[in-house]
Amino acid sequence: MTGGAMLARGRGVTVWRQIAEAIEAEIAGGGLVPGTRLPTEAALTERFGVNRHTVRQAVKSLVDKGLVRVTQGSGTYVEAKPLSYPISTRTRFSEIVVGQARDPAGRLLGHRQAGASLEIAEALDLSPEDPVMLIESAHFADGVPISWALAAFPLPRFAEVPEVYGATGSITAALSACGVPDYRRASTRIGAAVADATDSARLEIAEGRPVLVIDSINVDPDGVPIQWARSHFCADRVRLTVGG
Amino acid sequence: MTGGAMLARGRGVTVWRQIAEAIEAEIAGGGLVPGTRLPTEAALTERFGVNRHTVRQAVKSLVDKGLVRVTQGSGTYVEAKPLSYPISTRTRFSEIVVGQARDPAGRLLGHRQAGASLEIAEALDLSPEDPVMLIESAHFADGVPISWALAAFPLPRFAEVPEVYGATGSITAALSACGVPDYRRASTRIGAAVADATDSARLEIAEGRPVLVIDSINVDPDGVPIQWARSHFCADRVRLTVGG
């Protein structure tokens, strides 16, 4: 038995592609649940009766499709299916995650006071160099990093934001503590980039993977801008939706 | 005169970064209009009194920021500032481009009849393998590629789409010729990826640059799905906006 019984050689479909499709079918069919580890390269090599490089090429194609993630020294893991992330006037990270039966978390990475840059000043209707509170945070679903963000809040009104956010992991709670019971999304700009070293570390993805970069402005019920944010989403783990 | 009078060495800011910021300031200040060519590497080398490699690193950082584009053998050129692309129920490429004082164009790359894939069948409310017309097209602003798309239309209702689109470069005109005077966007899903060989060729960008991948469904006034499309936007040349 030389293995590779299901492989059709010399019929126009490369071997690595057949292997990739076989694994993909297992994932789609539910045989491989998100989070589980794929068989090792050695095991796949034996199972399909091919060279290790062929298996690696197949796995690489699945990585490029965002279906699996490889961690050197650990193994290859099935990715969760992308989070569907609606962009609306009432966009709340935790509500979106809970709505898809997953467990949200937010973590404060750091904060500092600074003068508003030109961009932030314009977004928040301030003058340049007016004091703002900058906070960096990371956001997770089921423990997997989804996004990280740099956000700016006008001072002195929102001086307590870092403290409350650090304790609760919730922007909604932090704003509420500052006397803003509700807020809504006033504008959203969406771009894309490739992950740099920071994205790579915070999102636990390789440099060069795609990220969605979203600039947003939230306003209070009176329409006064209270938060500017630039969020970096791991594009492999999220699909933004608007309308329908 | 050894050049580089405005460079501050040994003060914590690297030389290549100072050069990049100097060029960026010229672009922001209007001294370098979009489309114009930057001085050659040799010229910048002399002007700043540094090694060519240092200039190249500065230019590379501007490329990564999407401010300039380099073409081997030709030069490096200032990029146009990104097109602001609103996503709404009434999204029309040509209207958006004209609204920003730029010149839109659409080109038919190819078309073929095929059976609907699972994804397309679901989007258009058909059964799998029902006949659809697939067309590939590319879209430009001022002659610069902005996006390309694969679109599917139900048959036989939209058999004439390729012919009219090929002649006019307008989806609106093609649908109108098939008896659909108006249509609206029913759903939009946004993801991101890195450019593959196809994206690279059609958008005239390097492989590995970011692209925005947008799946959209358009419906006629009765709410019947008439078009599914997967568009690939050059992320360096577009910012999607929603709301505000």
Next chain:
DNA sequence: ATATATTTGTCCGTATGTATC
């Protein structure tokens, strides 16, 4: 159409300052 010059891309090096352990 062909040849030449121009311009960027890549590779081989060397040396130096800085951060880290």
Next chain:
DNA sequence: GGATACATACGGACAAATATA
């Protein structure tokens, strides 16, 4: 302090793509 790794800065040669005469 010493060892090490890494990014920066510089020098030169040639290849590849483009522009031009």
